[in-house]
Amino acid sequence: MAAKDRRKYPRIPICDPISYIAIDSEGNPLSQNLGTIQNASQNGLNIETFDAIESEFALLSFVDLDQKLVEIKGRIAFRSQKQSGKFENGISLVGTSEENLQFIKRLVRTYHYTKKDPRKFASCSNSD
Numbered sequence: 001m002a003a004k005d006r007r008k009y010p011r012i013p014i015c016d017p018i019s020y021i022a023i024d025s026e027g028n029p030l031s032q033n034l035g036t037i038q039n040a041s042q043n044g045l046n047i048e049t050f051d052a053i054e055s056e057f058a059l060l061s062f063v064d065l066d067q068k069l070v071e072i073k074g075r076i077a078f079r080s081q082k083q084s085g086k087f088e089n090g091i092s093l094v095g096t097s098e099e100n101l102q103f104i105k106r107l108v109r110t111y112h113y114t115k116k117d118p119r120k121f122a123s124c125s126n127s128d
Helices: 097-114
Strands: 012-023 029-041 044-049 057-063 069-081 087-093
Touching (some): 044 069, 057 097, 087 097
Antiparallel strands (some): 012 057, 029 044, 044 087, 069 087
């Protein structure tokens, strides 16, 4: 029998680039890079990166369909290195419930309407 998923919100598979700035607890920037979103839920994201996000928090951003910058702060819930050498970073959104929901809605909408765009750099695979 399959194990029951205990998550509060279901994950939505997404393959989209995202920019992040690793920040310290006071909001000071430590490093900046790009990652690829693997999936998202109403309160978090799973991002694949070439380097581990070595901070407690990160400022996440992407450009939506209206060419507006969308940002939210997240707490790094976990990080692990995959066999490929890339890192999987679980990020819990720390905005209000409404801010988190609006961020995810705009992210999913942007992904849905641009997922077949050949200019996107993101390439997702379920393999390690």
